[in-house]
Amino acid sequence: xxxxxxxxxxxxxxxxxxxxxxxxxxLESSLLVAIAADADGLYRLAKPIIKADGSMxxxxxxLPPLKAIHxxxxxxxxxxxxxxxxxxxxxxxxDYRVNADLHKAGKIVICEDISNFFxxxxxxxxxxxxxxxxxxPPDVAELLTKLCTKDGAxxxxxxxxxxxxxxxxxxxxxxxxxxFSALGLVYSRxxxxxxxxxxxxxxxxxxxxxxxxxxxxxxxxxxxxxRRKHETxxxxxxxxxxxxxxxxxxxxxxxxxxxxxxxxxxVELLSKSGALxxxxxxxxxxxxxxxxxxxxxxxGPALQLKERLAAVRRAQAGYETEDSCRLxxxxxxxxxxxxxxxxxxx
Numbered sequence: 001x002x003x004x005x006x007x008x009x010x011x012x013x014x015x016x017x018x019x020x021x022x023x024x025x026x027l028e029s030s031l032l033v034a035i036a037a038d039a040d041g042l043y044r045l046a047k048p049i050i051k052a053d054g055s056m057x058x059x060x061x062x063l064p065p066l067k068a069i070h071x072x073x074x075x076x077x078x079x080x081x082x083x084x085x086x087x088x089x090x091x092x093x094x095d096y097r098v099n100a101d102l103h104k105a106g107k108i109v110i111c112e113d114i115s116n117f118f119x120x121x122x123x124x125x126x127x128x129x130x131x132x133x134x135x136x137p138p139d140v141a142e143l144l145t146k147l148c149t150k151d152g153a154x155x156x157x158x159x160x161x162x163x164x165x166x167x168x169x170x171x172x173x174x175x176x177x178x179x180f181s182a183l184g185l186v187y188s189r190x191x192x193x194x195x196x197x198x199x200x201x202x203x204x205x206x207x208x209x210x211x212x213x214x215x216x217x218x219x220x221x222x223x224x225x226x227r228r229k230h231e232t233x234x235x236x237x238x239x240x241x242x243x244x245x246x247x248x249x250x251x252x253x254x255x256x257x258x259x260x261x262x263x264x265x266x267v268e269l270l271s272k273s274g275a276l277x278x279x280x281x282x283x284x285x286x287x288x289x290x291x292x293x294x295x296x297x298x299x300g301p302a303l304q305l306k307e308r309l310a311a312v313r314r315a316q317a318g319y320e321t322e323d324s325c326r327l328x329x330x331x332x333x334x335x336x337x338x339x340x341x342x343x344x345x346x
Contacts, residue, residue, distance in 0.1 A: 003181040005174040006084035008167055010077075014135040021140050025072045035065055036146040042066040043150050046157050053229075057118075059157030060150060069147060070159035077134070078163035086177050089191035090162035097296060099190040100244040103197035106186070109239045109246065110196045110207060112214055113229035117192035118156035120223050121168050123149045129167045165191055172217045185210070194225075195241045207232060244297075251297050260294050263287045264305050271312045275319035284312065 015021045022029040035042070042063045049057040062070050083091055088099035103109050114120070123145050130141035148160045154168075155161055169189075177187045186197045196210050211230070218224055233239035235247060245251045267287050270280045288309055295302030 003178045005178050006086065007174040008081055008083050008087070008133065008170050010081050010134045012080055015140055016137060018140055018143055021143065024076055025069060027069070032069070033143065035069060036143050039066055039146050040150055043155060043158070057156060060155040062158050066147070067159070073144070073147070073160050074163065078160055081163070081167065083166060084174070084177070086173075086188045087166045088188055089166065091166065096190060096242040096244060097250050099188050099195070100241045100246050100250040102186050102188045103195055103241045104246045104249050106197035106199055106239070106246070107201045107235050108198050108207075109233045109241055110210055111229075111231045111233070111241060112194040112211070113226045114192040114194070114218065115224050115226035117223070118154045118161060118165065121154035121165060122222065123152045125168050125221055126154060126164055129164055129170065133167060133170050162191065168221060169217065172220055176213060176217050179213070180210070190242050193242055197241075201234075252294060257294065257298065257301070260287070260290045261305065263290060264308055267312055268308060271315050276316055284309070
């Protein structure tokens with residue numbers, strides 16, 4: 001039996017005109033059109049993202065008033081889409097752990113990374129989402145495309161971009177997922193990371209067919225896989241999906257766990273030398289976040305590290321209390337010491 005096509009869909013009545021879109025966003029039509037015309041220039045460069053392989057991604061941050069429109073597009077349109085479970089990135093209730101959990105305890109996992117993903121999603125693909133998936137008329141789709149693209153492409157970092165990135169393969173992905181499901185394969189996409197796993201071993205020809213099917217789907221929307229990032233893992237080795245080990249259940253790699261333990265130890269050493277300075281306090285906060293991440297996958301070890309950080313915080317509170325008492329005593333001493341009216345001896 002062929003599995004049903006799990007398509008993303010917009011379950012509401014389509015917006016039929018620019019005037020209706022403006023009302024939905026709480027703006028005047030003329031203002032919305034004017035902002036769309038100037039949208040390319042309403043961005044600033046955000047902090048670059050340095051990836052693990054040393055490559056850089058340049059995100060953007062929308063400026064007012066475009067950013068306010070982006071927020072409304074998110075809450076009033078994009079979050080209303082029903083996203084299939086195989087889309088796991090940048091959606092409420094879904095994250096890299098949810099993605100990894102789909103592929104746990106398999107015999108094989110095939111991972112592909114879409115090359116230069118956001119800049120490769122062009123205005124035509126975004127327009128097709130608004131016109132084809134949302135069923136908005138051409139003028140509304142064109143206006144929304146201008147509001148959500150920069151220089152003809154999807155800007156990484158902008159509020160609507162992650163949602164539109166999830167939808168860019170809406171015409172092709174459901175069919176591919178259904179084909180894989182019929183073969184007993186699990187498909188997922190975490191933004192630009194694609195994973196396919198199987199509970200049975202796949203022969204070399206079967207693996208090649210899976211990879212070719214993914215590459216073919218991407219090519220139809222002018223995307224391509226980063227071939228040097230292609231990875232195939234089997235159960236005889238450590239299997240990794242979205243940076244989590246999935247041989248039995250989602251888990252952090254040993255190297256990551258060791259790095260978190262080392263970071264806690266470093267904070268402890270800094271604390272023993274005295275009160276933490278501003279940089280030390282920032283490090284303490286950062287390490288606490290990392291320990292919290294560890295707790296999602298390894299509760300026992302994380303609890304021990306949390307107790308050690310709690311001891312650091314108690315020690316710091318003691319330092320701060322001691323410093324406060326000393327300063328108060330100095331102020332009281334100064335207040336109680338009479339000021340001499342005699343001239344200085346020089």
